[in-house]
Amino acid sequence: MKNADQDAVVVEEVIAGEGESGEAQVGMEDLSHEARRCAVAEAIKRNMLWSAGAGVLPVPMLELVAITTVELKLVKELADIYGAGYRKDLAKAAVLSLLGSLGSVTLGKMLALSSLKAIPVLGHAVSVASIPALAAAITYAIGRIFAAHFETGGTLLDFDATRVRDYFRTEFANGMKVATATNMPKSATSGVAT
Numbered sequence: 001m002k003n004a005d006q007d008a009v010v011v012e013e014v015i016a017g018e019g020e021s022g023e024a025q026v027g028m029e030d031l032s033h034e035a036r037r038c039a040v041a042e043a044i045k046r047n048m049l050w051s052a053g054a055g056v057l058p059v060p061m062l063e064l065v066a067i068t069t070v071e072l073k074l075v076k077e078l079a080d081i082y083g084a085g086y087r088k089d090l091a092k093a094a095v096l097s098l099l100g101s102l103g104s105v106t107l108g109k110m111l112a113l114s115s116l117k118a119i120p121v122l123g124h125a126v127s128v129a130s131i132p133a134l135a136a137a138i139t140y141a142i143g144r145i146f147a148a149h150f151e152t153g154g155t156l157l158d159f160d161a162t163r164v165r166d167y168f169r170t171e172f173a174n175g176m177k178v179a180t181a182t183n184m185p186k187s188a189t190s191g192v193a194t
Contacts, residue, residue, distance in 0.1 A: 031081070039081050044143035047074040048179065051139035055132035058124060060117040064110065067135045071095050071142050075156075078143065082150035090156035095142060097161035098168050102138070106172075110134060133179045140175030141168050 031039065047070055054066035072091050079086040099107065113131050116123035145168050149159055161168075 036081060040078060040143070040147045043074060043077045043081065044140060044147070045182070047071070047077070047143065048136040048139045048175075048182065051135040052132035052179070055135040056128050058117060060114050061111075063117075063131060063135075064114055067139070068095065068099075070135075071139055074139060074143050075146050078146045078150055079156065082147075084150045084155045085157075087156055090159070094146075094156065094159045094161055098142060098145065098164075099138065101161065101165035101168050102172060106134075133176065136179035136182070137172055137175030140178055141171035144171040144174075 050073075051067050051070045054070055055063050057063040057066055072088065072095060075091040075095065076086045076088075078084075079091075110131065113127045113134075116127045145164055146159075148167075149164075
């Protein structure tokens with residue numbers, strides 16, 4: 001049985017994505033339930049912040065690509081934590097399917113806000129006031145969905161986005177609350193309505 005110090009070292013290795021040899025090799029079998037939970041929470045929080053940061057990129061639509069890349073990175077980190085295996089093509093399809101479940105209003109809002117960046121100064125300011133929190137909330141929801149799926153022994157091969165759409169929308173709403181309560185830059189959380 002591992003003690004708390006050993007779990008802390010393993011969690012740090014999982015968060016860093018490497019073991020003693022410098023390769024990603026720490027999986028679910030190496031973590032206690034509590035250590036795995038901590039590693040998952042840390043991965044979700046870190047990627048929420050990365051996603052929010054990607055939301056301030058000044059080039060229209062580039063930030064949406066960057067945000068999706070961060071979300072795929074999060075799915076890989078969670079798959080590594082749980083030893084669930086990772087395939088980028090399956091992760092991408094699952095993430096895009098989940099994003100589609102947010103509906104045309106939310107997705108349209110993201111596209112419109114991104115497009116506003118083409119308007120000098122004012123457009124960028126309005127966009128930066130909303131996109132980071134939306135991005136962080138979506139990343140939070142994706143993290144929670146995949147953590148729950150991997151926790152039950154699921155893999156990317158058996159992930160069914162249609163079965164978790166309502167849960168994803170609920171986690172997105174929770175993610176908006178977390179994003180506004182997280183220590184993100186003020187501009188990243190102001191003026192955002194769900």
